[in-house]
Amino acid sequence: MFTICEKRRLNSTVTLMEIEAPVVAKKAKAGQFIILRTDEYGERIPFTIAGTDPEAGTVTIIYQTVGRTTMQLDTMEPGDALQDFSGPLGKPTELEGIRRAVVVGGGVGCAIAMPVAKALYDMGAKVDIIAGFRSRDIIILEEEMRGMCDNYYIMTDDGSAGEKGVTTDKLKALLDAGEQYDMVIAIGPVIMMKFVVETARPYGVPTMVSLNPIMIDGTGMCGCCRVTVGGKMQFACVDGPDFNGYEVDFDELMKRNGSYKAQEAEAKQHICRLTGGVRHG
């Protein structure tokens, strides 16, 4: 069992959790993920590792309550334990040779972008971060991310914080201003990653994206997370989760990620109405 040792709300739907998992904490690198189950009845759900403390033996995950499992997870408090917590899975993000990068994070994707930005910054690269949110009230990790980059830009849809606009507006402005990046790293909603790629493409800047398809085992066994990259089938769990953005079929990924929308909505209603998030007695 894996004990929750800290839980902190980042905004109304996004929460940070630190979990005791010493073996995973020692091994994890930026870009990798874990799979957890809340209890015996739970799904296996992947979460990107948002940070680790190898000495304390803890792993940080940041989740948004969107469906049954994240709502279930959200009912758990420090002292409670998760049934399973396995990892680190996936290939670590390849950062070697990058001296100047712009990291684009969309919403809760900032949580996934953070360890990558930190790793780059720690290895001496010059890092710009563009963080996009709908509005001021859901901004997360601002302080943390400011501390791991050279320039931090906030974009909001309604202009309630930072500049009004979307992340690609800022990215385009920076590229137009002549910023020379070795790599654009985009992490967030699939639609955002798709447009980051389209924004970067005319400038020929290599663009890496971190994909988040539906998974079961996370070890290459089910093929549920298959994505088309460069016309070839790849499994995000073992061949990724990072891929060359120019080669990813984002439209297909968006469709596949919608596979269980109807069941998810039903499950969500079910859990709210009958148990308020606590089940099995």
Add this chain to the structure above:
Amino acid sequence: MADMNPKKTPMPEQDPKVRARNFQEVTTGYTAEMAQTEAARCLQCKKPLCVQGCPVNVHIPDFIAKVAAGEFNEAYNVITSTNTLPAVCGRVCPQETQCEARCVRGKKGDPVGIGRLERFVADWHRENSIPETAAIEKNGRRVAVVGSGPAGLACAGDLARAGCDVTVFEAFHAFGGVLVYGIPEFRLPKAVVRNEVTGLMEMGVEFRQDMIIGRTLTVDELFADGYEAVFIGSGAGLPQFMNIEGESYLNVFSANEYLTRINLMKAYLPEYDTPAPVSRVVTVVGGGNVAMDAARSALRMGAEKVFIVYRRSMEELPARAEEVHHAMEEGVVFRLLCNPTRVLGDENGRCCGLECIEMELGEPDASGRRRPIPREGSEFTIDCDTVIMALGTRPNPLLHTTTEGLDADRHGCLITDETTATTRKGVFAGGDAVTGSATVILAMGSGKKAAASILEYLKNK
């Protein structure tokens, strides 16, 4: 004098119409009387050919003689002197191509129901015997076993009996490998698997779940941690697709995904959270046991109609005869001699059909089976909302790509010598990780062989 009835004692089973809609075991097993009746059919050959047909050389006439005499516990001891998992093998071994294929009784009538008797003995033992707690003398040697499938369980069992401190590392949250994620409840109840694992635990084997060797810990770290030898029985878990158009549409699954959702994640039970695939008409591509399992699971998940598409003919169908027979009884429709050409999808990217082409058999190919050749212009469409690809699996590359000196062939299968030793000193391997997808009994046999090799290696170390 043997009972000369040419027919096997029939196996009691659920009615096909009823069982096609539930997950309870299809066959319910012999009673003691039935077992003794069937055992009396054995001729007790002086040179038993059946034993040669068994990959682990179970002393078949000996155990059957004990069954005939009503000495079921003794029968169990005879079987388990060479077979670690009789309750499993009795259910899932392809007896018709192994022991029973060689049975002299099979020349005129049915062979002796060796598999059924093996299962009876194992089930009787599980329900009636008191677990033995014979103290094992420890030898102080530590061995790591990677994977808790049939190869790993067999290897761990023999090593533990020899006195080693064994730790089994499992990547998933449940123990049993393909026995829990692949083979469905209606063919192999999970309680049977749990019983085998519990038996090993009682023997002192340590089981650790959620440990992905190659990621959570590497093989090198296992050695650094004090393990003196490592057995790799990580199976062949990597699903294959056909690389045809439309395979990324929604409701196109690998059989691994489909079966894992249902078996490991228990999506067929309402109290479990993992969503179950909902289908009206399902087409399964492939002709092996996994294809039969997927097709029959689809019926039980509520599909109105289930097709199996296989590119060769009934004769070449690789699945166990019993599974094919059961699938047909339950209403699975076989579309033989045809092969998919593309998956059709609707405007939402959801699967709505499978286009196939008719095949005919040409000259035998490298596998010795006649090569299927497409008949040009014979394309037709099967209307279906779900396609399941059951095309065989390959070993996961994780272990050989993260372990220095551990070599694999171009299919990703680990390279071993006749003692099961890999190219890395102190590392042994067996089961599907070495052979690619094969059978439970072969995996178990190689696990046992590896255990003997590991003991020898430790002695000389």
